[in-house]
Amino acid sequence: MSGQPPHPALLIPGPIEFDDAVLQSMSHYSESHVGQPFVNTFGEVLSMLRKLFQTSDPASQPFVISGSGTLGWDQVAANLVEPGDEALVLHTGYFADSFADCLETYGVKATQLKAPIGDRPQLDEVEKALNEKMYKLLTVTHVDTSTGVLSEIKALSELVQRVSPDTLLIVDGVCSVGCEEIKFDDWKLDVVLTASQKAIGCPAGLSILMVSGRAIETFKARKTRPTSYFGSWKNWLPIMQNYEGKKASYFATPSPQLIRALHTSLTQILSRPLDQRFAEHKAASQKIKKAVIDLGLKQLASKPENQANGMTAIYLPEGITPPDILPSLMKKGVIFAGGLHKDIAAKYIRLGHMGVSVTDPTRPDIDKAIKVLKEGLTEVGYKA
Amino acid sequence: MSGQPPHPALLIPGPIEFDDAVLQSMSHYSESHVGQPFVNTFGEVLSMLRKLFQTSDPASQPFVISGSGTLGWDQVAANLVEPGDEALVLHTGYFADSFADCLETYGVKATQLKAPIGDRPQLDEVEKALNEKMYKLLTVTHVDTSTGVLSEIKALSELVQRVSPDTLLIVDGVCSVGCEEIKFDDWKLDVVLTASQKAIGCPAGLSILMVSGRAIETFKARKTRPTSYFGSWKNWLPIMQNYEGKKASYFATPSPQLIRALHTSLTQILSRPLDQRFAEHKAASQKIKKAVIDLGLKQLASKPENQANGMTAIYLPEGITPPDILPSLMKKGVIFAGGLHKDIAAKYIRLGHMGVSVTDPTRPDIDKAIKVLKEGLTEVGYKA
Numbered sequence: 176m177s178g179q180p181p182h183p184a185l186l187i188p189g190p191i192e193f194d195d196a197v198l199q200s201m202s203h204y205s206e207s208h209v210g211q212p213f214v215n216t217f218g219e220v221l222s223m224l225r226k227l228f229q230t231s232d233p234a235s236q237p238f239v240i241s242g243s244g245t246l247g248w249d250q251v252a253a254n255l256v257e258p259g260d261e262a263l264v265l266h267t268g269y270f271a272d273s274f275a276d277c278l279e280t281y282g283v284k285a286t287q288l289k290a291p292i293g294d295r296p297q298l299d300e301v302e303k304a305l306n307e308k309m310y311k312l313l314t315v316t317h318v319d320t321s322t323g324v325l326s327e328i329k330a331l332s333e334l335v336q337r338v339s340p341d342t343l344l345i346v347d348g349v350c351s352v353g354c355e356e357i358k359f360d361d362w363k364l365d366v367v368l369t370a371s372q373k374a375i376g377c378p379a380g381l382s383i384l385m386v387s388g389r390a391i392e393t394f395k396a397r398k399t400r401p402t403s404y405f406g407s408w409k410n411w412l413p414i415m416q417n418y419e420g421k422k423a424s425y426f427a428t429p430s431p432q433l434i435r436a437l438h439t440s441l442t443q444i445l446s447r448p449l450d451q452r453f454a455e456h457k458a459a460s461q462k463i464k465k466a467v468i469d470l471g472l473k474q475l476a477s478k479p480e481n482q483a484n485g486m487t488a489i490y491l492p493e494g495i496t497p498p499d500i501l502p503s504l505m506k507k508g509v510i511f512a513g514g515l516h517k518d519i520a521a522k523y524i525r526l527g528h529m530g531v532s533v534t535d536p537t538r539p540d541i542d543k544a545i546k547v548l549k550e551g552l553t554e555v556g557y558k559a
Numbered sequence: 560m561s562g563q564p565p566h567p568a569l570l571i572p573g574p575i576e577f578d579d580a581v582l583q584s585m586s587h588y589s590e591s592h593v594g595q596p597f598v599n600t601f602g603e604v605l606s607m608l609r610k611l612f613q614t615s616d617p618a619s620q621p622f623v624i625s626g627s628g629t630l631g632w633d634q635v636a637a638n639l640v641e642p643g644d645e646a647l648v649l650h651t652g653y654f655a656d657s658f659a660d661c662l663e664t665y666g667v668k669a670t671q672l673k674a675p676i677g678d679r680p681q682l683d684e685v686e687k688a689l690n691e692k693m694y695k696l697l698t699v700t701h702v703d704t705s706t707g708v709l710s711e712i713k714a715l716s717e718l719v720q721r722v723s724p725d726t727l728l729i730v731d732g733v734c735s736v737g738c739e740e741i742k743f744d745d746w747k748l749d750v751v752l753t754a755s756q757k758a759i760g761c762p763a764g765l766s767i768l769m770v771s772g773r774a775i776e777t778f779k780a781r782k783t784r785p786t787s788y789f790g791s792w793k794n795w796l797p798i799m800q801n802y803e804g805k806k807a808s809y810f811a812t813p814s815p816q817l818i819r820a821l822h823t824s825l826t827q828i829l830s831r832p833l834d835q836r837f838a839e840h841k842a843a844s845q846k847i848k849k850a851v852i853d854l855g856l857k858q859l860a861s862k863p864e865n866q867a868n869g870m871t872a873i874y875l876p877e878g879i880t881p882p883d884i885l886p887s888l889m890k891k892g893v894i895f896a897g898g899l900h901k902d903i904a905a906k907y908i909r910l911g912h913m914g915v916s917v918t919d920p921t922r923p924d925i926d927k928a929i930k931v932l933k934e935g936l937t938e939v940g941y942k943a
Binding site for chain 2: 179180182185187189190191192193198199201202203204205206207208209210241242243244245246248249252276277280281370372378379380400401402403404405406407425426427428429430431432433510512515
């Protein structure tokens with residue numbers, strides 16, 4: 176962190192702490208969005224995303240567009256479904272409600288399959304729902320940032336293949352791409368959407384998607400035009416293909432600085448085996464989860480198999496609310512996040528453990544987070 | 560430019576050259592999008608935008624959302640009109656076609672009023688069109704980046720007030736905000752939309768809008784829900800109001816680094832009188848336009864009164880195309896842009912003169928551009 180002034184470690188579930196070299200890329204001198212140096216960089220970013228998502232199928236299509244992760248929902252809703260289509264939305268927290276709201280905005284009927292807070296819809300429930308109706312899409316939040324609940328993407332995919340193979344499988348990977356294993360081809364995923372500022376380790380401002388050849392064919396076969404302009408793949412598909420072919424092309428001006436930073440972070444990520452990266456996130460997560468148990472606290476995610484590896488949502492002891500403790504944790508050097516699930520927001524806090532905070536051995540972030548959490552709780556009178 | 564490595568001066572009509580301090584803000588250490596330091600910064604950005612747009616009406620509403628300038632069109636189309644509504648689109652180049660296409664995407668009927676290349680629709684033609692039908696919106700590109708044609712916003716507004724006062728006046732100010740005079744209140748504008756990477760002088764990645772109280776009321780009175788999710792003011796209005804009130808709020812994650820950079824550039828812009836800034840852009844533009852005339856060349860913008868102050872589109876001498884000369888101009892240290900208006904793209908080049916290239920007296924950019932253009936033309940055998 177030598178290049179950065181002293182500051183509390185940002186350990187919320189995104190934005191995360193960024194590497195020095197990534198932040199330096201953010202201040203790259205100005206360059207033309209259609210000049211060859213930038214076009215080459217953008218092209219390499221798209222090719223590297225194929226590796227990050229573990230897809231070697233040339234029909235897979237990456238998209239990188241200025242926006243936040245939310246724009247990924249709009250892209251799905253505006254390009255892959257048409258008004259009147261049906262979507263099944265698996266609910267594991269706040270973000271399923273929002274994704275459903277987005278789909279409804281575009282005239283799609285979104286049916287939510289909910290689970291108790293801290294759990295996920297069970298496979299037999301999903302199977303029952305898929306048998307009741309033909310859904311054009313099934314959406315699932317890989318890790319819901321509001322609860323830290325992890326969904327089982329591989330098993331879900333096998334279920335969809337078996338029960339409703341024409342249904343497109345859409346994964347919201349905003350809080351999972353870069354820290355949870357995702358095998359785009361092997362798991363037969365149709366869309367994985369994410370954002371730059373979480374485990375990918377690049378500042379916020381980019382909506383990033385990987386789309387299957389099958390989903391692109393679905394898009395091309397639509398009867399009505401896409402229902403967004405800025406998010407339209409009709410506008411962006413030729414641009415992304417040209418950029419990856421190192422050919423200048425223009426629809427809307429991308430952000431050269433953000434793309435440079437993404438190039439730096441992807442280069443760093445891909446310089447080591449992805450499996451090692453996922454194992455490191457799992458190990459850091461286990462360390463934190465053990466500390467939470469040792470403190471006598473509970474997680475929102477109720478079972479070991481549904482607990483995310485890049486974040487932990489922790490119930491506070493009875494009578495303690497986030498404002499009682501977050502400022503003191505920050506003073507001690509670590510920024511935690513408050514609750515986000517509206518029903519219980521005052522009862523829990525969230526800790527992100529993604530990216531350089533986990534993978535850079537010179538950073539003390541994880542141990543420090545555990546230490547300050549213990550101290551902070553002691554100060555407000557809690558005894559484990 | 561001491562902080563930046565040597566590079567050719569980027570004098571395309573956006574992205575422009577950026578100030579060192581702005582680029583340094585891009586590499587700000589990671590901070591929470593709901594933490595007070597960032598919330599304060601975002602709030603100040605919104606307040607500063609009021610000054611930049613010269614609005615003191617508290618009902619005016621600024622928006623800053625991750626995306627490109629194009630997203631501003633989607634915001635207008637998704638929030639201010641409903642399917643079946645009519646819009647009159649004044650055409651001065653490429654970007655009117657695109658704005659019309661965007662409106663049609665959202666089910667709005669867009670009627671284009673065109674002018675010969677290099678000119679703008681005349682006021683009497685606009686009056687005639689407005690008398691024929693009730694248009695909910697009139698859109699005008701303040702400066703069309705494909706042609707360098709400047710529209711007459713104040714006179715247009717007076718015309719709309721007189722002939723069709725219920726029509727909302729929408730100004731695409733992507734290539735004008737920060738270098739052309741805009742008086743949001745005095746001129747009774749309803750929306751001015753822009754992007755960060757041109758005369759505002761902040762790297763690309765932000766869609767920036769100022770919306771009148773009247774337009775906000777129109778939005779609130781709509782019968783159908785907004786037809787975008789990511790671009791919905793229903794989602795963003797409370798967020799922007801909270802940020803400006805220095806209160807943390809969440810819909811989608813903004814880009815702290817881009818907002819920091821925008822804060823730096825707006826602080827720089829507002830540290831001097833705006834009139835002086837506009838006068839400097841006018842003076843630099845006059846210098847360039849005089850050099851173009853002295854070289855015996857013509858501009859696309861055909862009359863002094865319709866020529867932009869932040870860019871110049873220049874017809875090349877007969878027989879010379881952009882690829883014949885652009886690489887040599889870049890080798891001499893200045894990046895010009897090729898043509899963009901599809902009918903004549905091979906016949907002209909474009910030069911941007913906005914932001915620090917104009918206002919920073921230590922930068923040689925403008926004189927250098929004139930010098931290398933002369934040299935480059937001589938090298939390909941042209942004699943003035």
